Amino acid sequence: xxxxxxxxxxxxxxxxxxILTITFVLMDQVPNQQLMQAEFQAAVNDVDVETAVQxxxxxxxLDRPFHERYLDFMTNVFQxxxxxxxxxxxxxxxxxxxxxxxxxLYGVPxxxxxxxxxxxxxxxxxxxxxxxxDYAATxxxxxxxxxxxxxxxxxxxxxxxxxxxWVPIGWNADIPLAADGSWTLLETxxxxxxxxxxxxxxxxxxxGILSPANLKQLILPTFVLMTGAIASVMRYARAExxxxxxxxxVKTAKSKGVSNRAIxxxxxFRPASIPLMTILVGRILGLVLFGSYxxxxxxxxxxxxxxxxxxxxxxxxxxxxxxxxxxxxxAIVGNLIExxxxxxxxxxxDYGDR
Amino acid sequence: xxTRDDTTDVRDVPTERDDQPLLKISNLHTYFRTDSEDVRAxxxxxxxxxxxxxxxxxxxxxxxxxxxxxAITRLFKSPPGYIPEGSIEIxxxxxxxxxxxxxxxxxxxxxxxVFQNPQGALxxxxxxxxxxxxxxxLHADVSKSEARERAVELxxxxxxxxxxxRLDDYPHEFSxxxxxxxxxxxxxACEPDLLIADEPTTALDVTIQAQILELLAELQEQRDMGMLxxxxxxxxxxxxxxxxxxxxxxxxxxxxxxxxxxETPAHPYTRALLDCLPGRGGIGGIPGELPDPRSPPPGxxxxxxxxxxxxxxxxxxxxxxxxxxxxxxxxxxxxxxEPGRDSSTxxxxxxxxxxxxxxxxDLERGGRR
Ligand code: SF4
Numbered sequence: 001x002x003x004x005x006x007x008x009x010x011x012x013x014x015x016x017x018x019i020l021t022i023t024f025v026l027m028d029q030v031p032n033q034q035l036m037q038a039e040f041q042a043a044v045n046d047v048d049v050e051t052a053v054q055x056x057x058x059x060x061x062l063d064r065p066f067h068e069r070y071l072d073f074m075t076n077v078f079q080x081x082x083x084x085x086x087x088x089x090x091x092x093x094x095x096x097x098x099x100x101x102x103x104x105l106y107g108v109p110x111x112x113x114x115x116x117x118x119x120x121x122x123x124x125x126x127x128x129x130x131x132x133x134d135y136a137a138t139x140x141x142x143x144x145x146x147x148x149x150x151x152x153x154x155x156x157x158x159x160x161x162x163x164x165x166w167v168p169i170g171w172n173a174d175i176p177l178a179a180d181g182s183w184t185l186l187e188t189x190x191x192x193x194x195x196x197x198x199x200x201x202x203x204x205x206x207x208g209i210l211s212p213a214n215l216k217q218l219i220l221p222t223f224v225l226m227t228g229a230i231a232s233v234m235r236y237a238r239a240e241x242x243x244x245x246x247x248x249x250v251k252t253a254k255s256k257g258v259s260n261r262a263i264x265x266x267x268x269f270r271p272a273s274i275p276l277m278t279i280l281v282g283r284i285l286g287l288v289l290f291g292s293y294x295x296x297x298x299x300x301x302x303x304x305x306x307x308x309x310x311x312x313x314x315x316x317x318x319x320x321x322x323x324x325x326x327x328x329x330x331a332i333v334g335n336l337i338e339x340x341x342x343x344x345x346x347x348x349x350d351y352g353d354r
Numbered sequence: 355x356x357t358r359d360d361t362t363d364v365r366d367v368p369t370e371r372d373d374q375p376l377l378k379i380s381n382l383h384t385y386f387r388t389d390s391e392d393v394r395a396x397x398x399x400x401x402x403x404x405x406x407x408x409x410x411x412x413x414x415x416x417x418x419x420x421x422x423x424x425a426i427t428r429l430f431k432s433p434p435g436y437i438p439e440g441s442i443e444i445x446x447x448x449x450x451x452x453x454x455x456x457x458x459x460x461x462x463x464x465x466x467x468v469f470q471n472p473q474g475a476l477x478x479x480x481x482x483x484x485x486x487x488x489x490x491x492l493h494a495d496v497s498k499s500e501a502r503e504r505a506v507e508l509x510x511x512x513x514x515x516x517x518x519x520r521l522d523d524y525p526h527e528f529s530x531x532x533x534x535x536x537x538x539x540x541x542x543a544c545e546p547d548l549l550i551a552d553e554p555t556t557a558l559d560v561t562i563q564a565q566i567l568e569l570l571a572e573l574q575e576q577r578d579m580g581m582l583x584x585x586x587x588x589x590x591x592x593x594x595x596x597x598x599x600x601x602x603x604x605x606x607x608x609x610x611x612x613x614x615x616x617e618t619p620a621h622p623y624t625r626a627l628l629d630c631l632p633g634r635g636g637i638g639g640i641p642g643e644l645p646d647p648r649s650p651p652p653g654x655x656x657x658x659x660x661x662x663x664x665x666x667x668x669x670x671x672x673x674x675x676x677x678x679x680x681x682x683x684x685x686x687x688x689x690x691x692e693p694g695r696d697s698s699t700x701x702x703x704x705x706x707x708x709x710x711x712x713x714x715x716d717l718e719r720g721g722r723r
Contacts (some may be wrong), residue, residue, distance in 0.1 A: 038624060071406065117609045131433075146434075153588065189528055246431075246470060247474060248471055248474035248475040249471075249474060249475055249477040249478070251429060251467075251469065251475070251478065251489075252467075252469065252475045252477075252537065252540070253477070254429055254461065255427065255461055255462060255466065255467035255469075255541075256462035256466075256488065256492060256493060256540065256543075257427055257458045257460075257461040257462035257463060257489075257492045258458075258494060259458060260454070267477055270477075270479050270480075271477065271478060271479045274479070345479070346479065
């Protein structure tokens with residue numbers, strides 16, 4: 001077991017290394033923004049473009065040989081120096097640190113809820129296979145998968161925001177924050193709080209992550225992200241559980257006198273949960289990260305998805321690289337956790353120790 | 355529910371047993387709904403098992419023997435399966451109309467099952483100790499440590515060496531034969547009155563088969579437990595059973611004590627089956643196919659494959675259960691055994707496989723045991 005874990009960790013490290021290398025090579029090919037800017041400046045100021053670019057290259061260390069720059073890049077990545085964002089005019093690390101919490105705000109509840117609800121529906125559907133309930137659940141799942149997230153988001157926004165006025169249309173990024181701009185769970189603030197910009201009222205209102213106003217503006221994005229995720233989880237859970245519904249050991253359990261509920265929760269869900277783990281951690285994470293792009297654009301949530309989206313449009317190279325690398329590393333770490341969990345949960349796995 | 359059926363009224367035959375049977379199945383039907391007509395897997399079966407007795411149901415695959423055995427505790431998948439008619443009594447109590455909750459107490463309590471394929475019959479993600487304990491705790495209020503002790507005892511009884519050290523092992527660490535022993539231990543956990551064993555040795559190696567059969571016979575004797583043994587193998591029947599019922603296309607063709615049925619096989623189907631045994635000359639089985647279980651033809655279900663078939667075989671219902679000779683419990687469902695007809699047309703006929711011309715070099719012809 002110990003060796004198995006060590007082997008898996010080494011593999012994950014190796015995979016990260018490969019990915020970073022590829023990223024470096026690719027970024028090396030992309031026209032450098034700073035050089036382009038220097039070129040532009042030189043042209044405007046009417047100095048020799050060649051010399052200016054050369055000077056800038058030297059300043060940035062781009063004139064050094066490939067392997068030295070590669071080594072530098074790797075060291076920087078591990079030291080947390082991920083480059084500079086020209087759009088935000090601050091280090092990429094800070095951009096990530098500021099935007100990721102916004103994505104987690106609706107991403108975490110969406111992952112948790114969709115996993116729980118999707119698994120439950122999938123199991124239910126599998127146990128009632130080929131009945132009307134199963135057909136209804138499968139149809140709903142099909143529906144959930146087919147609907148494009150961004151379109152669904154816009155429709156909900158129009159219906160619940162514009163027509164019914166139940167939720168705000170604009171996303172207020174200051175509500176989950178305290179007056180000084182730090183994150184807070186729940187506190188009260190007066191009308192001088194940035195969230196209430198240009199609003200006049202007496203007394204205090206709630207701000208913070210758990211404040212009613214914040215929860216209200218999270219409902220739609222969470223819901224939109226969930227629909228697709230629930231449907232995928234449900235389909236996987238159903239397929240997994242179906243493999244066991246007719247298994248001989250389920251019949252054994254039934255013949256022992258185990259109740260239907262215990263058969264589903266203990267005898268079907270437990271073995272099915274092992275492969276499900278694999279799928280869920282990897283796929284759902286990917287789905288959520290991917291889905292967050294358009295959801296954040298539609299709802300105007302200043303999360304990592306929106307940052308990445310804008311970075312691509314404005315060619316903010318370093319930020320693009322990191323917003324693409326991040327999900328990749330999340331996936332690698334997710335896979336690692338998955339495999340280790342699999343080994344812990346499934347007694348049949350041979351760890352190949354010794 | 356009706357307990358009488360004109361085709362299978364074995365109770366007309368006087369018996370010496372006056373104590374209540376452990377299991378009494380009367381006119382049991384089990385159908386499966388399909389898009390078109392129902393599949394009649396079990397179509398009027400009556401059978402009894404006494405305490406301490408082993409009754410074998412023998413038949414080819416598709417004869418309905420497994421469904422019949424699973425219908426007793428309603429283990430078949432439902433829907434589509436259902437019991438349209440018939441009665442099942444355990445120790446005198448009707449169980450076809452029990453609620454799911456009540457039936458759960460019967461399953462694993464009074465009636466236990468052992469199935470054909472031990473490979474998949476244990477849950478791969480739980481230790482065998484857990485799985486035995488689950489059975490124990492479902493039916494008795496025992497503490498974890500008591501259950502553990504009891505599990506060790508059971509495993510020792512079914513011949514698992516060093517049982518206490520194997521409780522925490524997972525199923526994949528056991529061989530097929532050992533798994534079947536574990537499953538038998540699970541089945542016996544709550545001291546059932548009736549053990550239903552559905553081809554418990556078929557999936558095992560020949561040497562292991564004999565061991566498991568021996569173990570079952572031994573345990574049954576110790577516990578004075580009734581056993582319903584489902585098999586396609588007449589050789590196994592001869593070894594383990596006291597009485598035998600031959601099933602074909604959802605109905606019982608012949609039943610009686612093992613001695614009587616093997617000495618004087620009466621039904622043409624039984625006779626054909628016996629001819630297929632190794633060393634009996636016939637090879638390759640009985641030509642022809644089972645009738646369509648959705649719409650069985652009128653008359654005797656075996657008529658299409660029977661070389662003794664006469665016109666009377668193709669009308670009305672399956673022939674009633676008629677006595678064979680003087681044996682008290684030996685009955686068969688064949689028109690030739692109707693009172694007034696000459697049963698010797700069947701009994702004295704040669705033993706070549708039904709419907710096929712006998713090969714000239716068949717030396718074993720006519721040989722009955
Ligand atoms: S009833 Fe007729 S068809 Fe059926 S077994 Fe007897 S002889 Fe054959």
